[in-house]
Amino acid sequence: MAISGVVTQLRTTDMASSIRFYTEKRGLAVEFNYQDFYTGVRAGSQIFHLKLVDEKDPSISFIEDGGHFHLYLETKGVEDFAAQLKAKNVPLVKDVHETPWRTREIVIHDDQGHTLYLGEPL
Structure with missing residues (x-):
């Protein structure tokens, strides 16, 4: 069996707010909307x-406490992207830094509190 892709699903209690965060703050695009409870977001x-849910994602505090992430987005130009986020008043949980595993990364939270890492290989 060949796997041609993997799709991550993040839960949101406010779809409109999450769509605004990912499109206006992050510069991504809505790929599709299914009724008013399911949306695909294109990142490159x-x-x-x-996915619209009634209660906040229970993993948010667990992820934050353990230094894990909900979503890792590999990209290029992390420093420039960090500056764009700051200009849009998106607070960085961790500013641009280099890791021992040879990446340059930033860490942010989305509008729901999901932990997002954005990184590029050095």
């Missing part, structure tokens, strides 16, 4: 999904 050649 990748897509992740947002």
